[in-house]
Amino acid sequence: MKVLVPVKRVLDYNVKARVKSDNSGVDLANVKMSMNPFDEIAVEEAVRLQEAGTAAETIVVSIGPAKAQETIRTGLAMGIDRGVHVQTDEDLEPLAIAKILKSVAEAEGADLVVMGKQAIDNDYGATGGMLAAMLDWPIGSAANSVEHDGGAMTVVKEVDGGLQTVKLTLPAVVTTDLRLNEPRYATLPNIMKAKKKPIEAKTPADYSVDTAPRLTTVKVTEPAARKAGIKVEDAAQLVDKLKNEAGVI
Amino acid sequence: MAILVIAEHDNKDLKDATHKTVTAALSMGGDVDVLVAGKGVKDVMGQAVKIDGVRAVLGVDHKVLERQLAEAMEVVIVPLMGDYDAVLAPDTTTHKNYMPRVAAKLDVQQISSVTGVESADTFVRPIYAGNAMATVKSSDAKKVVTVRTTAFAAAGEGGSASDKMLADPAGSYKSEYIGEELSKSDRPELTAAKVVISGGRGMGSGENFKLLEGIADKLGAAMGASRAAVDAGFVPNDWQVGQTGKAVAPALYIAVGISGAIQHLAGMKDSKVIAAINKDEDAPIFQVADYGLVADLFKALPEFEAELGKAGL
Ligand SMILES: Cc1cc2nc3c(=O)[nH]c(=O)nc-3n(C[C@H](O)[C@H](O)[C@H](O)COP(=O)(O)OP(=O)(O)OC[C@H]3O[C@@H](n4cnc5c(N)ncnc54)[C@H](O)[C@@H]3O)c2cc1C
Numbered sequence: 060m061k062v063l064v065p066v067k068r069v070l071d072y073n074v075k076a077r078v079k080s081d082n083s084g085v086d087l088a089n090v091k092m093s094m095n096p097f098d099e100i101a102v103e104e105a106v107r108l109q110e111a112g113t114a115a116e117t118i119v120v121s122i123g124p125a126k127a128q129e130t131i132r133t134g135l136a137m138g139i140d141r142g143v144h145v146q147t148d149e150d151l152e153p154l155a156i157a158k159i160l161k162s163v164a165e166a167e168g169a170d171l172v173v174m175g176k177q178a179i180d181n182d183y184g185a186t187g188g189m190l191a192a193m194l195d196w197p198i199g200s201a202a203n204s205v206e207h208d209g210g211a212m213t214v215v216k217e218v219d220g221g222l223q224t225v226k227l228t229l230p231a232v233v234t235t236d237l238r239l240n241e242p243r244y245a246t247l248p249n250i251m252k253a254k255k256k257p258i259e260a261k262t263p264a265d266y267s268v269d270t271a272p273r274l275t276t277v278k279v280t281e282p283a284a285r286k287a288g289i290k291v292e293d294a295a296q297l298v299d300k301l302k303n304e305a306g307v308i
Numbered sequence: 309m310a311i312l313v314i315a316e317h318d319n320k321d322l323k324d325a326t327h328k329t330v331t332a333a334l335s336m337g338g339d340v341d342v343l344v345a346g347k348g349v350k351d352v353m354g355q356a357v358k359i360d361g362v363r364a365v366l367g368v369d370h371k372v373l374e375r376q377l378a379e380a381m382e383v384v385i386v387p388l389m390g391d392y393d394a395v396l397a398p399d400t401t402t403h404k405n406y407m408p409r410v411a412a413k414l415d416v417q418q419i420s421s422v423t424g425v426e427s428a429d430t431f432v433r434p435i436y437a438g439n440a441m442a443t444v445k446s447s448d449a450k451k452v453v454t455v456r457t458t459a460f461a462a463a464g465e466g467g468s469a470s471d472k473m474l475a476d477p478a479g480s481y482k483s484e485y486i487g488e489e490l491s492k493s494d495r496p497e498l499t500a501a502k503v504v505i506s507g508g509r510g511m512g513s514g515e516n517f518k519l520l521e522g523i524a525d526k527l528g529a530a531m532g533a534s535r536a537a538v539d540a541g542f543v544p545n546d547w548q549v550g551q552t553g554k555a556v557a558p559a560l561y562i563a564v565g566i567s568g569a570i571q572h573l574a575g576m577k578d579s580k581v582i583a584a585i586n587k588d589e590d591a592p593i594f595q596v597a598d599y600g601l602v603a604d605l606f607k608a609l610p611e612f613e614a615e616l617g618k619a620g621l
């Protein structure tokens with residue numbers, strides 16, 4: 060089985076996003092960028108499928124600027140076989156990303172795409188579902204655990220009420236949730252080895268798909284700030300404030 | 309302009325998230341219809357026709373729709389979109405699962421988790437864990453929108469919409485429902501509760517969440533948690549509040565042993581009043597808390613429960 064893992068380079072999860080003063084977007088100059096955490100989980104899952112002998116080959120793909128190569132190298136250092144970099148400086152929407160990913164999945168003959176349930180920068184949570192639709196594949200979203208047997212994949216999903224199990228006929232898309240696994244750290248020898256792994260250079264034009272944006276950003280603003288509160292002395296004062304000042308209990 | 313709202317329900321009861329999504333739809337302007345897709349949906353349809361402002365309720369009743377899996381929902385919704393300019397659904401896991409699929413089939417960019425409707429084509433949505441609010445305008449012919457229900461008031465129930473059953477969704481599907489393991493609770497639902505009390509890593513164990521139960525009982529509160537508490541196995545995954553869990557906005561949110569990471573704040577900072585108990589006076593949670601109690605939770609929680617009792621709760 061061939062496994063494709065799409066990964067996105069995003070503002071590191073530990074960094075607080077700052078809105079640009081002209082309200083055109085979020086300031087990404089000179090800030091730490093990393094692989095989207097859900098995509099790290101996807102990479103880990105693909106590497107585990109390979110270690111278990113289920114996946115014969117694993118491929119990581121990222122669509123983004125030149126620096127997205129670093130994100131691809133991170134995936135390679137974690138154990139993925141090779142990379143595809145679709146270079147663009149445009150901030151493409153999930154619909155366009157999914158169209159490119161569809162072409163990559165078809166060109167590679169992927170049997171399984173494992174990807175993040177959500178990119179923590181734009182918070183769309185849309186690309187996986189769109190890709191599955193375009194390929195006419197089933198989807199297991201927000202996976203908590205996966206089990207491969209023959210031509211099918213059993214996926215336990217995290218849902219609002221608890222956990223739900225579905226069985227997907229392969230090929231399929233699986234999106235990751237936080238509890239699927241704990242991604243490994245790349246070891247130094249593996250980081251060195253990753254430098255020699257191949258990364259194919261592509262551009263969106265190679266796939267002849269329509270990547271025109273459908274949304275225009277009118278403005279990006281700071282969220283409403285909360286007023287600083289007070290510290291209470293003890294539990295008695297807390298109850299008094301909640302009851303008599305705030306009136307919420 | 310005609311807008312289709314997809315109902316949130318469990319084949320028995322219509323959920324409040326539907327009423328809130330209807331409010332979002334009505335503010336776009338135009339006629340609003342509600343689709344109830346499920347198995348044995350007659351009762352749910354009966355509840356939906358009462359929602360204020362709704363023109364018609366459409367029902368589709370089939371075994372494959374019992375869990376509203378992605379492929380079957382696509383087969384139901386996409387053909388209906390010939391008659392509609394927009395489709396809206398609550399941003400719960402059920403709808404997040406298939407809405408992107410619908411959007412892709414319509415060749416439309418989905419607008420996810422909107423917290424504001426500016427006009428029929430312009431929406432506000434949080435990005436970067438709610439640290440920025442983006443106003444986006446869609447040029448797509450049809451809008452596919454998921455709605456952060458905590459940001460909208462529920463539509464009332466004095467309406468009398470018409471109703472109509474649709475044909476069965478034909479097709480064979482490549483995914484199959486196997487089973488589910490739902491957390492059972494007599495407490496209110498996390499996203500709908502007026503009071504929420506959440507525990508974090510500081511709780512130390514699942515057993516210690518009992519310290520929150522007595523308080524939750526007294527306040528009629530739902531119980532939630534941070535990611536760290538879920539990852540540690542203290543409580544089930546569906547308790548997670550945050551950027552990648554549930555968004556809540558109760559009248560009162562009480563955070564206990566939670567540091568206040570941006571990802572957690574993303575899910576609760578729109579609460580009306582926030583109280584926090586943490587032994588670290590520098591914990592970031594205090595920057596958003598209206599009332600902060602710097603204390604060891606193992607001492608503070610029993611006292612808090614006793615004081616609630618004294619206050620007649
Ligand atoms: C991709 C991604 C998505 C995420 N999504 C979410 C999400 O949706 N929701 C979420 O919550 N997090 C999420 N996180 C995790 C988030 O970054 C934090 O790691 C998490 O919220 C921390 O949980 P915590 O506050 O319980 O634990 P900690 O940060 O460890 O804080 C524990 C707190 O308990 C206090 N404490 C300890 N003992 C006591 C005591 N005896 N009495 C009183 N106080 C005590 C400590 O002072 C500390 O402040 C996400 C992270 C990533 C990378």
Ligand SMILES: Nc1ncnc2c1ncn2[C@@H]1O[C@H](COP(=O)(O)O)[C@@H](O)[C@H]1O
Nearest residue numbers: 065066122174175177178183184185186
């Ligand atoms: N530019 C990109 N390149 C590769 N994969 C991406 C890209 N953008 C999104 N993805 C994948 O799609 C998932 C969901 O992203 P989103 O729909 O933007 O929230 C991510 O976790 C990635 O796996």
